[in-house]
Each structure stands twice: as structure tokens, then as C-alpha cells.
Amino acid sequence: xxxxxxxxxxxxxxxxxxxxxxxxxxxxxxxxxxxxxxxxxxxxxxxxxxxxxxxxxxxxxxxxxxxxxxxxxxxxxxxxxxxxxxxxxxxxxxxxxxxxxxxxxxxxxxxxxxxxxxxxxxxxxxxxxxxxxxxxxxxxxxxxxxxxxxxxxxxxxxxxxxxxxxxxxxxxxxxxxxxxxxxxxxxxxxxxxxxxxxxxxxxxxxxxxxxxxxxxxxxxxxxxxxxxxxxxxxxxxxxxxxxxxxxxxxxxxxxxxxxxxxxxxxxxxxxxxxxxxxxxxxxxxxxxxxxxxxxxxxxxxxxxxxxxxxxxxxxxxxxxxxxxxxxxxxxxxxxxxxxxxxxxxxxxxxxxxxxxxxxxxxxxxxxxxxxxxxxxxxxxxxxxxxxxxxxxxxxxxxxxxxxxxxxxxxxxxxxxxxxxxxxxxxxxxxxxxxxxxxxxxxxxxxxxxxxxxxxxxxxxxxxxxxxxxxxxxxxxxxxxxxxxxxxxxxxxxxxxxxxxxxxxxxxxxxxxxxxxxxxxxxxxxxxxxxx
Amino acid sequence: xxxxxxxxxxxxxxxxxxxxxxxxxxxxxxxxxxxxxxxxxxxxxxxxxxxxxxxxxxxxxxxxxxxxxxxxxxxxxxxxxxxxxxxxxxxxxxxxxxxxxxxxxxxxxxxxxxxxxxxxxxxxxxxxxxxxxxxxxxxxxxxxxxxxxxxxxxxxxxxxxxxxxxxxxxxxxxxxxxx
Numbered sequence: 001x002x003x004x005x006x007x008x009x010x011x012x013x014x015x016x017x018x019x020x021x022x023x024x025x026x027x028x029x030x031x032x033x034x035x036x037x038x039x040x041x042x043x044x045x046x047x048x049x050x051x052x053x054x055x056x057x058x059x060x061x062x063x064x065x066x067x068x069x070x071x072x073x074x075x076x077x078x079x080x081x082x083x084x085x086x087x088x089x090x091x092x093x094x095x096x097x098x099x100x101x102x103x104x105x106x107x108x109x110x111x112x113x114x115x116x117x118x119x120x121x122x123x124x125x126x127x128x129x130x131x132x133x134x135x136x137x138x139x140x141x142x143x144x145x146x147x148x149x150x151x152x153x154x155x156x157x158x159x160x161x162x163x164x165x166x167x168x169x170x171x172x173x174x175x176x177x178x179x180x181x182x183x184x185x186x187x188x189x190x191x192x193x194x195x196x197x198x199x200x201x202x203x204x205x206x207x208x209x210x211x212x213x214x215x216x217x218x219x220x221x222x223x224x225x226x227x228x229x230x231x232x233x234x235x236x237x238x239x240x241x242x243x244x245x246x247x248x249x250x251x252x253x254x255x256x257x258x259x260x261x262x263x264x265x266x267x268x269x270x271x272x273x274x275x276x277x278x279x280x281x282x283x284x285x286x287x288x289x290x291x292x293x294x295x296x297x298x299x300x301x302x303x304x305x306x307x308x309x310x311x312x313x314x315x316x317x318x319x320x321x322x323x324x325x326x327x328x329x330x331x332x333x334x335x336x337x338x339x340x341x342x343x344x345x346x347x348x349x350x351x352x353x354x355x356x357x358x359x360x361x362x363x364x365x366x367x368x369x370x371x372x373x374x375x376x377x378x379x380x381x382x383x384x385x386x387x388x389x390x391x392x393x394x395x396x397x398x399x400x401x402x403x404x405x406x407x408x409x410x411x412x413x414x415x416x417x418x419x420x421x422x423x424x425x426x427x428x429x430x431x432x433x434x435x436x437x438x439x440x441x442x443x444x445x446x447x448x449x450x451x452x453x454x455x456x457x458x459x460x461x462x463x464x465x466x467x468x469x470x471x472x473x474x475x476x477x478x479x480x481x482x483x484x485x486x487x488x489x490x491x492x493x494x495x496x497x498x499x500x501x502x503x504x505x506x507x508x509x510x511x512x513x514x515x516x517x518x519x520x521x522x523x524x525x526x527x528x529x530x531x
Numbered sequence: 532x533x534x535x536x537x538x539x540x541x542x543x544x545x546x547x548x549x550x551x552x553x554x555x556x557x558x559x560x561x562x563x564x565x566x567x568x569x570x571x572x573x574x575x576x577x578x579x580x581x582x583x584x585x586x587x588x589x590x591x592x593x594x595x596x597x598x599x600x601x602x603x604x605x606x607x608x609x610x611x612x613x614x615x616x617x618x619x620x621x622x623x624x625x626x627x628x629x630x631x632x633x634x635x636x637x638x639x640x641x642x643x644x645x646x647x648x649x650x651x652x653x654x655x656x657x658x659x660x661x662x663x664x665x666x667x668x669x670x671x672x673x674x675x676x677x678x679x680x681x682x683x684x685x686x687x688x689x690x691x692x693x694x695x696x697x698x699x700x701x702x703x704x705x706x707x708x709x710x
Contacts, residue, residue: 267577267578271577272577272578272608272609273609273611273677274609274610276608276609276610277576277577277578277607277608277609280577288570289570289573289574292570292571292573292574293574293577295574296541296571296574296575296577297574297577297578299541299575300558300560300575300578303543303545303558304558307545
């Protein structure tokens with residue numbers, strides 16, 4: 001067939017121009033290189049398998065055959081496509097159901113989320129509350145720590161039992177109660193009146209119990225021969241309760257009085273271990289030794305007492321420690337006074353002491369001047385006399401001392417009178433007054449009217465201020481009666497001189513021209529003025 | 532020594548020393564050596580836990596008096612009283628009148644502790660008191676000195692346990708300058 005078409009086209013090209021569509025189409029077909037068209041080749045190759053024989057019938061049936069085959073292929077395609085469709089449908093169903101699940105899940109998540117929001121809100125508010133509470137707890141704890149005692153501390157203060165000992169912790173807690181009491185002022189300042197008062201009340205109750213217990217402990221410690229070192233601190237703490245403080249001091253004094261007096265009596269009657277040193281009373285036959293031993297014992301016992309008392313009061317700040325120590329030691333040592341006194345009284349008081357004492361006093365006065373010595377001796381004898389006069393059965397000794405006193409008073413009076421006589425200018429006249437010479441007195445140089453006038457002036461001065469002319473030493477006399485006696489004697493002496501002089505001057509024999517002008521005063525007046 | 536005042540009657544002082552870790556307070560009763568005070572001073576022997584007897588190495592007369600002092604000390608104290616003999620003025624060796632050996636022998640014969648000291652330089656003064664206290668402490672430790680007995684001269688110090696109170700009777704013979 002191809003040979004035909006080619007031949008026809010060659011013919012046409014020879015006859016007709018090239019622009020003929022048909023020829024163009026034929027040319028195109030002719031120019032087609034079939035061997036290069038793979039699709040056509042494949043299609044032709046496929047076609048060639050349709051028939052084994054190139055027959056007419058075959059050629060007639062070609063189209064039908066092709067169509068038949070095309071239908072067959074289409075049917076196959078349809079079948080295959082149906083399967084695909086079904087598979088896609090299956091996938092679709094599953095994706096749909098998956099979608100549903102997802103939507104459901106999403107819905108649920110949404111629900112959960114909204115529910116959770118509420119929870120979170122709640123949780124937050126709870127957290128805030130909890131924080132607030134925690135803060136309150138901290139404040140409460142801080143309050144308790146600052147203003148309250150722990151149960152252990154209360155136990156320490158109040159004691160687990162009556163006999164529980166006082167420890168160092170006790171004082172720490174006691175201090176704490178005081179600190180809390182001081183701190184309540186902050187509560188008052190911040191307006192917590194009721195709390196402050198409550199805390200104050202609690203602390204007061206606690207301290208009261210503590211101090212009461214401390215007091216009982218101190219009482220028992222006072223009785224111990226080996227008291228706790230805390231006693232010093234205890235006394236310092238008890239200062240705020242003067243009643244308790246004084247009771248403890250009293251107990252201390254009572255107990256130590258007992259010890260001191262027992263020790264003293266032991267030394268007197270028992271002596272040391274195994275009798276050495278020997279008991280003091282064995283020396284009773286020798287008064288000096290006996291009394292000396294007793295006094296030495298007391299002397300040696302007192303430093304220890306003083307030291308113990310000093311230690312006891314060492315930490316007290318509200319009292320005068322020195323004074324408190326002094327009075328405490330004095331009260332303790334007073335206990336040995338009675339046994340000491342009775343023994344000394346039995347032994348000596350008077351001849352053993354007085355005679356040597358009088359001798360010693362006289363000896364010691366030996367180096368002094370007349371006036372000084374008289375004043376010194378009068379003072380000594382005055383003391384001795386007043387001491388002895390308190391005792392009975394000392395009559396003769398008193399008499400002896402009185403004699404000494406009188407003698408010294410005489411001496412002193414003589415000195416005093418002569419001194420005054422010198423001062424008022426009568427000393428020079430005195431010999432002529434007492435023993436008037438046979439010649440008229442007015443002619444005696446010592447007794448000239450001028451001298452008498454001067455005497456009168458000085459006497460007036462003396463009368464107005466008698467003390468002025470007294471010897472300065474006499475002011476040192478302890479006894480006012482001695483001073484009075486001296487005054488009296490001086491006055492008497494002066495008065496008697498005046499009486500004599502007055503009568504002499506008024507005697508015309510002595511040749512004084514105007515006696516009343518020289519000695520204007522009546523002797524009685526002078527006497528009255530002097531006394 | 533000439534400028535050192537004599538003791539009048541009895542003088543008192545205290546001193547804290549340490550023996551074997553224990554604080555011991557010595558009460559020192561310094562008694563006059565002169566004869567005229569003897570009536571007073573001999574009353575102070577009793578109740579002494581120890582006595583320091585002091586003579587002057589430059590004056591034999593003070594040494595010669597020792598036996599009479601010792602008699603007093605023995606008669607008037609308790610048997611446990613520690614007696615310490617001290618030769619004072621050891622600094623004046625050139626003027627020495629009593630040899631060390633002689634005094635040492637005297638001390639040994641009479642069971643006394645002995646040392647030469649100088650109050651002027653302080654040599655051996657502290658030691659004398661320390662040794663006396665040690666000996667007394669020893670006597671307490673070995674039980675020969677009973678603290679509970681009357682007039683032992685030693686007492687636990689009240690309100691301060693662990694301290695012992697020694698009553699040491701310093702008894703200087705003449706020219707006393709013992710601390």
C-alpha cells in the first residue's frame with residue numbers, strides 16, 4: 001500500500017503546485033519517517049500480533065478487532081480503577097473517623113483546659129494563703145522566741161522538783177525574763193497593750209516563782225560548809241527582793257555565828273587534833289596569855305569571815321558592798337563576844353589592868369611639859385575613871401584615880417591662875433598684896449596707882465571675856481567638869497586677890513589719893529561677875 | 532635593811548599561789564621578832580598550818596635564838612605544822628656569820644625545811660612560801676593533815692570550792708623583811 005501512495009504523490013507533485021493542502025498533507029505523510037516514530041512502530045508491532053495471517057478477512061476485521069481490544073482494555077481499566085476507588089474510599093472512611101477522634105480529643109482537651117484553669121487559680125490562691133500563713137507562723141515563732149519562755153526554760157526556772165539544784169542556766173533564764181520584761185515596752189509602743197500586760201504578768205509570775213526557789217536554795221547553801229560558787233550570783237539576783245535578800249544574809253549570819261562560836265569554844269576546850277595545840281583554857285592561870293590567846297584566835301578567824309562575806313556580796317551592785325560586808329562580819333563576830341567577855345571578866349578587870357595602865361600612862365606623860373602632861377593625864381584618867389565607874393567593886397581603884405585627877409587639876413589650876421595673873425598684870429603686885437610691907441603700898445614701884453589702874457582695865461577685859469585668857473591646852477580637856485573646875489578656881493583666886501587689893505587701896509595708911517577712882521568696882525560685884 | 536621597818540605586834544597579808552593546779556590562798560601572819568612582842572606573837576602560833584622561822588645570816592645572835600623559837604613553835608602548834616627555816620640576807624655573803632652548812636645541819640636535826648634567801652633581792656622568797664604551801668598540800672593529800680579537825684589551819688574556801696585556805700604563820704626572828 002505504501003508503494004501506491006508514494007507513486008500517487010509523486011504524480012501529483014509533478015502536476016500540481018506545492019500549496020495544495022492535500023499535496024501538503026501527502027507530502028507530510030511521505031516525509032514521515034516511520035522508522036523513527038517509536039510509538040507508531042510499537043502500535044504497528046502490536047497490530048501485527050492481532051492476526052497471524054494477512055488475509056482479507058483479517059483486514060476487514062481489523063477495525064473491529066482494534067475496537068474490541070480497546071473495549072477490553074477499557075473494561076480492564078474500569079475494573080482496576082474500581083479497586084482503586086474502593087481503596088480510596090476505605091482510606092477516606094478511616095481518615096474521617098480519625099478526624100472525628102481528633103475533634104473529640106480536641107473538645108476534651110478544651111474542656112480539661114477550662115477545668116484546669118480553675119484548678120490553677122485555686123492552687124495559686126492556696127499558695128498565696130500558704131505563704132501568708134508561713135509568714136504568720138514565722139512572726140508567731142519570732143514573737144514566742146522574743147516574748148515567751150520555752151517549756152524547758154520554765155522548768156529550769158520553776159525547778160523540776162523542790163530539791164532541784166540551781167544551775168548556771170537558771171540565771172540565764174532569769175536574765176531572759178528580765179530582758180522580756182524590758183522588751184514589753186516595744187509592745188506597748190506598738191499598741192499591743194493587752195499582749196504586753198499579759199507577757200509582763202507571765203514573766204512576773206515566773207520570776208516570782210524563780211526567786212522564791214532561789215531564796216530557798218540560798219538558805220540551804222548558807223548552811224552548807226562548802227557552798228556553791230553560784231551563791232554569789234544568787235545573792236546578786238535576790239537584790240531586787242530586799243526582804244528575801246536580807247533573810248538570806250540573816251541565815252548566813254546565823255549559821256556562821258554558830259560555826260565561829262563553836263570553833264572558838266573548841267579552841268578553848270578541845271584544842272587542835274590530838275590536843276595540840278592545847279586548849280586555850282589550859283592557860284587560864286596566866287591571864288595575859290589566856291586573854292592574848294583568845295583575842296589572837298578571834299583576830300585570826302576574822303579575815304576568813306571577811307573574805308567569805310566579800311565573796312558573797314561580790315556581784316551585788318545595788319548595795320554598798322563594803323558596808324554590807326562590814327555589818328555582816330560584825331554580826332558574825334559578835335557571837336564570840338559573850339564567851340570572850342565572861343572569860344575575860346572572870347580572869348582580870350581590875351588590879352591586873354588598872355595599875356599597869358596607870359603606870360604606863362604616867363610613864364608616857366613623862367616627856368611632856370607641865371601643862372601638856374596635866375591635860376594628857378587628866379584626859380586618860382577621865383576615861384579610865386568613867387570606864388571603871390560602870391563596874392562595881394572598884395571603889396579603891398576609883399579613889400586612887402580620883403586622887404591622881406585632883407593632883408593634876410591642882411597643878412593645872414596653879415598654872416592657869418599664874419597665867420591669868422600675868423596677863424592682867426597683877427603678878428608683880430601679888431607678893432606685896434599677900435604680905436603687905438610696912439611702908440605705904442602706893443610708894444612701892446609695883447603697886448603705883450598707874451599699875452593699879454592698868455590692872456583694873458585688864459581685869460575689866462577679863463571680866464567681859466574670861467575664856468580669852470584661859471590656857472589654850474585646857475580646851476583639849478575631854479571632861480567639861482574639869483574645865484568648869486578650872487574656871488571656878490581661877491575666878492576664886494582672882495576674886496580673893498581683888499578683895500585684898502581693894503581693902504589695901506582703901507586703907508588710908510597706904511597713901512592712895514583717890515581709891516574709888518582706882519578700883520571703882522565693889523569686891524562683891526567682881527565676885528559675882530567672875531562666877 | 533636599815534630602812535626596813537620592824538614589825539609591830541602582828542601584821543596580816545594574803546597571797547594566792549598555785550600548787551598542783553590548785554589555787555591556794557595563804558593568810559600570812561607576820562609576827563614581830565622582838566622580845567617585847569613575844570607575849571602577843573606567841574598567841575598566833577595556834578591554828579597555823581605552816582611557820583617560817585627567819586634568822587639573819589650576818590648576825591649569829593639571831594641564829595642562836597632559833598632553838599627557843601623552835602621550842603615555842605613546836606609547843607604551840609599542832610604536830611603537822613610545817614616549819615621552814617630561812618636564813619635571810621643571803622645577799623650579804625661577805626658579812627656572813629653563820630655558814631650554810633651549819634644551819635642546814637641544824638635544820639636536818641630538827642626536821643625543818645631550810646633555804647637561804649634575800650628579802651632585799653627577793654631571792655628564794657617566793658620559793659620559801661611556795662615550798663611551805665607544797666608541803667602543807669602534800670600533808671593534806673596523804674591524809675596526815677585532816678581538814679575537818681579543829682585548828683588545822685587549813686580550810687576549804689567558802690563559796691569557792693577547789694580553793695584551799697592556808698594559814699601560814701611567818702615568824703621572822705629579827706629584822707623581819709620577809710616579803
